[in-house]
Amino acid sequence: MPKGKEQFIKNFEDRVKETIKKYNLIDKEDRVMVACSGGKDSTTTLYLLNKFGYSVEAIIIDLLIGNYSKENLENTKLFCKENGIKLHVVSFKEEFGYSVCYMRSVLKSRHKLKSCTVCGVLRRVLLNKKVRELNATKLATGHNLDDEAQTVLMNFIQGNMGLSAKLGPRTGRISDRKFVPRIKPLYFCSEGETRKYSEMMEFPVVYDRCPCSTDTYRSSIRDILDDLEIESPGIKQNLVNNLLDILPALKEHYKTTEKLMHCELCGEPSRNAVCSACGLIQKLRA
Ligand code: SF4
Ligand SMILES: [Zn+2]
Structure with a gap:
């Protein structure tokens, strides 16, 4: 392997290891479930947690978004088989009674x-439920530095600082027996670096974006941040570092204002009498 490539892989892996250690993301007794999409971020997360020797399994929700979902599901099955990782496949349609496209x-x-909004809310609730039923103690996602920087900026612009109190490498500020804590091992790895790592490792992944993601507010924020990063390298890292600096204060400030209930x-x-997923289903049936 060429020296530069070897060095990049080592640096990338060391950074993920360091993140897990520094933020105490995984304990020895944890059973970690990785939320897979078939993309580079979650595949990299799954690969590394398995490589580092944690007790890890994978879960994928089949969204039935045409060829995109089909390819991602096949790739995830292949990857898990090759790496000896147990995979759980959940059908969105079987769980909710409708396809995500129809909803x-x-x-x-x-x-x-x-x-x-629709897909994200339903997937989040479904994942938490399934992962808890499978007795996992942590849910690892493939969120990277770019995702976090985008969310910080979106929350700030939209006046939702309270939502930023839930961010960080370990998600959530309220503990609840039914809520599986979420962790983000790729927190300090940029999107570009993760892609490079995934390509170097020759993971079987599709690099295209989800065909349904084109109309999102997040896409505009992503473009703005990507442009700014070219002009002033390091701004994404600055956004995330600044969030981490004020995170304890944010958690403290928003601590008493919200309580977790059960739908x-x-x-x-x-957070409300009826959860956001059931709220969407009610709207659909109205
Ligand atoms: S990009 Fe949007 S629509 Fe596509 S899988 Fe993600 S949340 Fe769902
Ligand atoms: Zn509900």
């Missing part, structure tokens, strides 16, 4: 909800 198109036209319809953790 998105109805809710989009009736309530002007964006694709990712009166599905029993899942929720």
Whole structure:
């Protein structure tokens, strides 16, 4: 292996190891479930946690978004088989009774909800439920530095600083027996670096973006940050570092204002009497 390539791989892996250690993301007794999408970020996360010797399994929600989902599912199955990792496949349609495409198109036209809002909310609730049922103690996601920087800026611009109190390498500020803590081992790895690592390792992944993600607010923020990063390298890292500096104060400030309840319809953790997933299903049936 050429020296530069070998060095990059070592630096990347050391940074992920360091993040896990510094933020105490995984304990020895943890059973970690990695939320896979078939993309480079979650595949890299899965590969590294397995390589580092943690007790790890994978879960993927089959969204049935045409060829995109099909390819991602096949790639994840292949990757898990080659690496000896147990994979759990959950069908979105079987769980909710509708395909994600149907739900998105109805809710989009009736309530002007964006694709990712519908898909993201339903996936988040479903993942927490399934991962808890599978007795995992941590849910690892492939969120990288770019994702976090985008979220910090979005929350700031939209006046949602309270939402930023939930960010950081370990997500969540309220503990609840039904809520599986989430961790982000790639927290300090940029999107570009993760892609480079994934390509060097020749992981079987599709690098195209989800075909439904084009209309999101996040895409505009991503473009702005990418442009600014070219002009002033390091701004994404600065955004994330600044968040980490004020995170303890944010957590303290928003600590008492919100409590986690359990949804009166599905029993899942929720900030309101009815959780956001059940709220969407109610809207769909109205
Ligand atoms: S990009 Fe949006 S629509 Fe596509 S899988 Fe992600 S959340 Fe769902
Ligand atoms: Zn609910």
